[in-house]
Amino acid sequence: MAVTQSQARLRLNVMITAAGVMDNEQVYRSYAEELTRYATGLVGPFDAADVVTDACLKAFSARRWPEVSNRRAYLYRAVLSVATDHHRSTLSRRLREMKAASPETAPQQDIDIDVLRAVERLSVQQRAAVLLTYWADLPVEAVADRMGISTGAVKRHLARARKHLEEWLS
């Protein structure tokens, strides 16, 4: 049976779109774990999965996504962007809720309250600078690139984070 021009186009489009979906899924599977860890550092363990999902959805639907060369860095920036939009007091609220919750309804995962209380004092930008510097071991230029800010701003965020964490460090 002969294939018409329109049927050929239909198949081509399906193949192209399907290839794009596979590509996104592969990218996602490659970076989902580290992005979730990064998001945990930014917004806490309670909302990390939601932040990663939102960030990936936004990134995948961005017009320039197909042209992005460093998709890992782009996804990190997307996670930071979504985390920044996240309500600032969410972590504090979550901790209060957890404290008030009965043992049966409390989250099952291991929660390090001391660490969360310390990190609660930092802004999301400061958390990002700290995480990328000390967890991801990136140099300041790479941290700046990953956050989409200047190196001077990274240094400022780090200096302010250290100041806020002084008690924890002492």
Next chain:
Amino acid sequence: MSRSDDRKMKELTDRLVAMSPEPPPFPEEVSVTQREESSKMRPILVFAGAALVVLLAAGIPLLLARGGGEGEPVATTTTTVASTVTTVDQATTTTAVAPTTTAPAVTTTQPAPTTTVPAEEAGAILYAVQSPENSFTGNPALVALRGTFMPGGEPMHGGFEGLSALTAEGLTLPDGFTSMVPSDVEIFGVTAEDHTVTVDMNEAFLEGSGSGLLGDFTMLNQLIYTATAQGGFESVVFTVNGEPVTTFGSEGLDLSGPQGKDAFLDQVNSVNVDSPLQGQGDAPLTVAGFANVFEATVSLEVVDAGGNVVHQDFATATCGTGCWGAYEFQVDYAFVGEETVRVFWHSAEDGSPSDVVSIPVLWDDPDGWDFSSGTS
């Protein structure tokens, strides 16, 4: 920072990410998101989309009638069908979220969403306010600050970035400074003509500062001085949804005409600072502003991190004792960035520093303050 502190920071981050939950499943609701975001598109894009539909509707029969236009309409149909097939294909490979992905199968016929991810940091000069020490009038001082911020949307350009920063969600100012511009005020657009800037805002502007008449005047002064900080502009016209503002704030002020930089000067401190206190290297620090002080004599002190006065100077403003004049200092001091500059005048009665404005100096930090840092 010591190696010990570095180790502790590393330990902190390791313990933090150790709480990480399992990664979420691959998010497949892309088409749902596209549809939701498309519904929030700007009116102009909606209009453009509608125009495209009209053009296609008109063009398809014409092309068919001419017998040569099979390609385009078939291609449009094909795209829609392809999307449907793809979505179904995704659904077959998914688990829990699959049912939600089947509904928006035809959404690719809508224009692609305009995404803003990721946001870019922007630089700005804005005017913040400070309650001066030993104040004669109780009026706040206007102080220009330079810094960076993360815009919620597309920031203003052409020297008006400060207006975006001033109205940005989560604006954070250095210790000792505040803003009377409520966070729900939104700037729709800025236009400049001759020496006047027109700032169009949402209706939240009409409510004023929410802190009484002095707060309203202060809010206006912040907006006027921020809008005219760069570009040599002299006055500002405020509009709300494109309409002149005739009733503003707690007293229903009429702001329908241009508001000059001197419109509300009776409600500011006698000493104000226009130059962001930043510098680098060996260059002298410029401290400039406007004042209305006894015998036009403005005094300045540099105070180091230990609270010691390490530099003193005075300057004569271009006018004083009842009129406003400009003043300027060139402070030749080896700054390290931990100093505070105090600008004031000496009381005629007892010589005490009056209406004192204290501003921390930023050195070798061209980006300035971080206006978006939540807890700083």
